[in-house]
Amino acid sequence: MRRAITGCSLAVAMACVVLMSAASWAQPQPIRIGTIFPLSGSLALLGETQMNGALIAVDVVNERGGLKGRAVQIVKADAPNPGAAITEANRLIGSEGVKLIVGSYASSIASAWAGAAERAGIIHFELGGVADSITQRGFKNVFRVPPTGSSLGFAALDYARLVLAPALGIPSDKLKVALVYEDSEFGASVAKGLSTKAKELGIQLLAVPYTKDSSDLTPVVLRIREASSDVLLSVQYINDAILFWKQARQLGLNIKAHVGMGAGHFEKSFPDAVGRDANGVFIAGPPIELNPAGLSETARKNAADFYGRYEKKHGKKPSSIAMMGFTGMMILLEEVLPATANPDDPASIREALLRVDKPVGFTASGWGVKFNPPGPNGGHNERAFWVIRQWQDGELYTVYPKQFGVRSPILVPLPAWDKR
Amino acid sequence: MTIAVFGQLVIAGILLGGVYALLSVGLTLIFGVVRIVNFAHGDFVMLAMYATYFLWVLNLDPYLAAPLVTAAFFLFGMAVERLVIRRTLTAPHLVQVFVTLGLSVVFVSFAHLAWSADFRIVRTAYSAAVVALGPIRVTVVGLVAFLVAMATSGLLFLFLRKTQIGAAIRATAQDRQTAAVMGIEVPRVYNLTFGLGIACAGLAGALLVPMYPAFPSVGLGYALIAFVVVILGGLGSFPGAIIGGLLVGVIEMLSGFYLAPSLKEAAYFALFIGVLVLRPAGLLGIRGSELTGIEP
Numbered sequence: 001m002r003r004a005i006t007g008c009s010l011a012v013a014m015a016c017v018v019l020m021s022a023a024s025w026a027q028p029q030p031i032r033i034g035t036i037f038p039l040s041g042s043l044a045l046l047g048e049t050q051m052n053g054a055l056i057a058v059d060v061v062n063e064r065g066g067l068k069g070r071a072v073q074i075v076k077a078d079a080p081n082p083g084a085a086i087t088e089a090n091r092l093i094g095s096e097g098v099k100l101i102v103g104s105y106a107s108s109i110a111s112a113w114a115g116a117a118e119r120a121g122i123i124h125f126e127l128g129g130v131a132d133s134i135t136q137r138g139f140k141n142v143f144r145v146p147p148t149g150s151s152l153g154f155a156a157l158d159y160a161r162l163v164l165a166p167a168l169g170i171p172s173d174k175l176k177v178a179l180v181y182e183d184s185e186f187g188a189s190v191a192k193g194l195s196t197k198a199k200e201l202g203i204q205l206l207a208v209p210y211t212k213d214s215s216d217l218t219p220v221v222l223r224i225r226e227a228s229s230d231v232l233l234s235v236q237y238i239n240d241a242i243l244f245w246k247q248a249r250q251l252g253l254n255i256k257a258h259v260g261m262g263a264g265h266f267e268k269s270f271p272d273a274v275g276r277d278a279n280g281v282f283i284a285g286p287p288i289e290l291n292p293a294g295l296s297e298t299a300r301k302n303a304a305d306f307y308g309r310y311e312k313k314h315g316k317k318p319s320s321i322a323m324m325g326f327t328g329m330m331i332l333l334e335e336v337l338p339a340t341a342n343p344d345d346p347a348s349i350r351e352a353l354l355r356v357d358k359p360v361g362f363t364a365s366g367w368g369v370k371f372n373p374p375g376p377n378g379g380h381n382e383r384a385f386w387v388i389r390q391w392q393d394g395e396l397y398t399v400y401p402k403q404f405g406v407r408s409p410i411l412v413p414l415p416a417w418d419k420r
Numbered sequence: 421m422t423i424a425v426f427g428q429l430v431i432a433g434i435l436l437g438g439v440y441a442l443l444s445v446g447l448t449l450i451f452g453v454v455r456i457v458n459f460a461h462g463d464f465v466m467l468a469m470y471a472t473y474f475l476w477v478l479n480l481d482p483y484l485a486a487p488l489v490t491a492a493f494f495l496f497g498m499a500v501e502r503l504v505i506r507r508t509l510t511a512p513h514l515v516q517v518f519v520t521l522g523l524s525v526v527f528v529s530f531a532h533l534a535w536s537a538d539f540r541i542v543r544t545a546y547s548a549a550v551v552a553l554g555p556i557r558v559t560v561v562g563l564v565a566f567l568v569a570m571a572t573s574g575l576l577f578l579f580l581r582k583t584q585i586g587a588a589i590r591a592t593a594q595d596r597q598t599a600a601v602m603g604i605e606v607p608r609v610y611n612l613t614f615g616l617g618i619a620c621a622g623l624a625g626a627l628l629v630p631m632y633p634a635f636p637s638v639g640l641g642y643a644l645i646a647f648v649v650v651i652l653g654g655l656g657s658f659p660g661a662i663i664g665g666l667l668v669g670v671i672e673m674l675s676g677f678y679l680a681p682s683l684k685e686a687a688y689f690a691l692f693i694g695v696l697v698l699r700p701a702g703l704l705g706i707r708g709s710e711l712t713g714i715e716p
Contacts, residue, residue, distance in 0.1 A: 042537075183682055208681065209680070209681065209682050210681040210682055211681075211682050214681070214684070215632040215633065215638060215641060216436065216632065216672075217681070218429070218432050218673060218676065218677075219429070219673060219675075219676025219677040219681045219684065220676070220681045222425060222428065222429065222677055223677060223681070226422075226425055238538075238539070239538075239539040239633060239635070242539065242541065242633075243539075243632075243633060246547075246548070249548055250548060250550055250557065250559050251428075251557055252550075252557060269538075273541055273543075
């Protein structure tokens with residue numbers, strides 16, 4: 001009797017297994033995409049944010065039925081540092097067998113595994129790393145959606161000379177610009193590009209570097225004050241941005257306009273620490289919360305979808321870093337892969353990537369999409385750009401380019417400290 | 421305009437230097453008497469900054485919290501001496517070095533774990549207040565820090581010179597065996613002195629936090645400065661620590677402006693090396709004091 005029961009149960013179990021595998025056989029294989037982001041370590045906060053943005057795009061596309069009926073499946077990897085990035089890339093390519101990997105928020109991480117992907121013939125689709133060098137190594141499989149780091153400086157400088165200078169009544173050849181920057185890789189690379197550009201344009205630029213963890217910036221503030229600069233451009237992290245602006249008030253550095261380019265001025269912690277003194281400060285950075293009037297119909301819908309879903313899933317509004325993840329992933333899932341003959345073949349994906357041609361305004365970030373063909377800067381998206389936003393009433397509002405602006409700039413020039 | 425800027429830098433340097441002096445006085449006292457190089461000195465400052473910050477979060481003004489923090493750190497210093505340092509007094513020098521280095525690592529890691537790497541900033545009604553003396557702007561918090569630091573250093577100096585306990589401390593510094601023979605309880609003197617040294621670090625932290633942000637690794641910078649000051653001024657020399665502190669503050673400001681902000685530290689280290697080459701015992705020190713001790 002016992003043997004009969006055991007035998008029956010075994011038969012039932014086997015039948016279930018056969019049925020289940022038959023069932024999954026009936027469903028088409030999912031499209032597997034690897035992700036490499038820093039999810040632990042010092043870059044984790046923003047790495048995770050960007051990945052979360054990308055995952056919203058995956059949710060949206062899967063809910064709409066996936067790619068030609070195939071669900072998008074993400075294979076995650078954590079790369080807290082460049083060494084781990086290479087190891088994880090090799091693991092995703094070797095053991096997991098993915099043919100397409102997206103990443104990575106941080107340029108240092110992205111640069112590290114780009115080589116591994118290129119060598120293995122796998123597509124590296126970069127959502128957030130902005131260092132110019134990522135697309136300047138002659139790789140054929142690396143594609144990058146956001147604008148370059150060097151162009152961040154140009155965006156700020158252009159805003160200063162084309163918009164702020166006239167608003168201040170200063171001819172651009174008489175405009176005195178000061179650039180204060182923290183001297184690690186990010187700050188130094190932006191500064192280098194800016195100094196060269198300023199020289200080309202004949203604009204007087206005073207560059208003042210300092211070390212990020214200094215606890216006193218008196219000499220830095222005084223140097224800028226004594227040079228009587230009109231406009232200040234800065235590349236600062238959170239803590240030094242706060243310290244600098246506080247000491248600017250203390251020492252009476254009255255600057256007419258301040259455009260920040262670093263993470264320090266993007267976050268709520270800036271107005272939280274300096275209060276009303278944050279108002280009027282501009283930032284040059286990735287787009288978010290653009291005026292829908294400047295976006296295409298698809299973009300408007302996607303943007304609204306993104307803000308709603310992100311806030312619902314994570315309990316807070318998405319940052320521009322998350323928007324970069326979303327935009328890039330949507331381009332991949334809505335414009336590239338559907339147009340790919342064989343989404344499991346990197347050569348086919350590459351071919352589709354090079355064919356994409358969408359105008360500015362097409363994506364939720366306002367960016368267009370056109371990847372450079374192989375050659376100098378091959379794989380870079382020429383139609384991405386930075387926007388100018390401004391702190392007003394303790395919140396950031398997009399002000400430039402005009403078609404994407406949500407509000408007009410205020411406090412140009414900034415009132416002197418003793419008048420605030 | 422340039423004279424005004426020079427003046428501004430010198431004044432800012434002196435004000436900051438006053439706090440450096442206070443912090444270095446603690447270090448030199450510990451070195452001169454207990455003969456221990458306290459590598460964790462800057463991290464005691466960091467802990468005091470956090471303590472003052474958290475008391476501020478609980479609505480206690482930093483200047484009112486300062487005496488509390490100082491007293492607490494006096495006790496903290498005595499506890500550390502009793503529990504940790506005392507056991508190393510007869511051990512080889514290397515052990516002593518590693519013990520204080522170890523304390524430093526523990527403090528910084530603890531701060532990082534407990535409070536994250538974010539900067540903590542104290543904002544009071546008078547945080548941004550500035551007193552203008554002509555074209556020179558002096559922050560109220562900077563001025564208060566300087567005055568309190570100088571007053572405390574002065575009081576400590578008088579304490580060492582004019583009181584019985586002070587005499588006992590100086591005697592132990594000069595010759596601990598003879599002091600023991602004369603009936604001075606050397607372990608108690610060590611305990612008290614270490615406590616006093618850490619109390620100075622604690623007060624320095626409480627005075628610094630209305631001006632500068634607190635973060636876990638802020639201690640390293642202050643420790644480095646304290647060492648430069650102490651050796652510049654002469655190991656174990658109290659007046660040397662004060663003059664050294666003021667000098668380093670002024671040099672930091674001047675070099676940051678006239679050379680480059682990123683060369684601030686290089687400038688005072690260059691001075692430090694220069695002084696040691698010309699006067700190895702420091703400005704006011706006496707040669708050999710690191711072996712035999714000196715009147716604090």
